Amino acid sequence: APEIPAANVKAHLDQLQSIANANGGNRAHGRSGYKASLDYVKSKLDAAGYTTSVQQFTTGGATGYNLVADWPGGDPNHVVFAGSHLDSVSAGPGINDNGSGSAGVLEVALSVAKSGYKPDKHLRFGWWGAEELGMRGSSYYVNQLPSGERSKIDAYLNFDMIGSPNPGYFVYGYDASLKSLFEDWFTARNIATEVDTEGDGRSDHAPFQQAGIRVGGLFSGADYIKTAEQARNWGGTAGRAFDACYHRSCDTTSNIDDKALGTNSTAIAGAVWKLSGGGSTTPP
Numbered sequence: 001a002p003e004i005p006a007a008n009v010k011a012h013l014d015q016l017q018s019i020a021n022a023n024g025g026n027r028a029h030g031r032s033g034y035k036a037s038l039d040y041v042k043s044k045l046d047a048a049g050y051t052t053s054v055q056q057f058t059t060g061g062a063t064g065y066n067l068v069a070d071w072p073g074g075d076p077n078h079v080v081f082a083g084s085h086l087d088s089v090s091a092g093p094g095i096n097d098n099g100s101g102s103a104g105v106l107e108v109a110l111s112v113a114k115s116g117y118k119p120d121k122h123l124r125f126g127w128w129g130a131e132e133l134g135m136r137g138s139s140y141y142v143n144q145l146p147s148g149e150r151s152k153i154d155a156y157l158n159f160d161m162i163g164s165p166n167p168g169y170f171v172y173g174y175d176a177s178l179k180s181l182f183e184d185w186f187t188a189r190n191i192a193t194e195v196d197t198e199g200d201g202r203s204d205h206a207p208f209q210q211a212g213i214r215v216g217g218l219f220s221g222a223d224y225i226k227t228a229e230q231a232r233n234w235g236g237t238a239g240r241a242f243d244a245c246y247h248r249s250c251d252t253t254s255n256i257d258d259k260a261l262g263t264n265s266t267a268i269a270g271a272v273w274k275l276s277g278g279g280s281t282t283p284p
């Protein structure tokens with residue numbers, strides 16, 4: 001799998017910040033900055049050769065949008081799916097939450113195209129609307145998916161906040177093999193991980209999991225406080241939140257740890273390649 005340079009991911013974050021600046025300071029569901037964000041991501045994917053579709057839904061009295069991108073080819077009966085929510089809260093531009101996951105997944109998708117990767121399995125990527133209203137977009141997507149399509153999804157990987165400024169390296173623990181896949185990746189790079197507890201049921205993996213789909217993911221921390229032991233393992237500041245700007249107006253491009261952003265984005269690529277490449281280490 002390719003290395004994903006933090007600079008490439010940050011270039012998308014700069015674009016999302018500009019979009020927020022030009023649209024009242026946020027990229028929230030029902031606001032113009034949300035649709036502009038979606039149009040940005042879609043244009044990059046279309047130019048790279050993805051088959052994209054925009055799914056509309058209504059919630060909170062406004063139209064919401066999901067974006068789904070399929071990489072042509074691969075076994076359609078075995079789908080590896082990575083996704084992230086693209087909406088912010090209305091208080092700010094939502095650069096760590098969740099420009100970071102959205103940009104990381106986007107850059108991994110673009111790296112698939114750039115490297116001419118021909119996976120054994122089918123690759124799909126998703127950007128969800130209205131997560132901040134209660135995972136409305138991802139719930140809508142899963143609910144409308146016929147059961148025959150659900151069972152073709154080998155794994156759904158979720159990325160919600162991967163560049164926290166005082167970062168931790170948390171791995172979702174719901175599925176043992178997807179947990180190990182990420183843990184092994186970090187261990188090989190001498191980075192300590194912990195199983196995520198802050199995120200339990202609080203992001204777009206939840207609807208997939210409830211539908212019986214195996215889920216995994218990464219998280220760099222929100223408003224929980226970094227302990228002294230965590231600061232010894234990961235650096236940063238003990239006694240301070242992983243992201244002190246969580247859901248605030250200061251969640252801007254300044255609110256990102258470049259190293260966490262690049263490392264986690266490269267871990268996404270590692271997981272996508274490994275899960276889709278076939279062989280005995282991949283799940284059924």
Ligand code: PHE
Nearest residue numbers: 160198199200202203219222
């Ligand atoms: N889903 C939360 C949000 O968007 C963020 C979060 C992600 C919190 C993962 C905990 C774990 O606000």
Ligand code: ZN
Nearest residue numbers: 078154283284
């Ligand atoms: Zn399969």
Ligand code: ZN
Nearest residue numbers: 089097132247
């Ligand atoms: Zn949030």
Ligand code: ZN
Nearest residue numbers: 097098160161
């Ligand atoms: Zn979030």
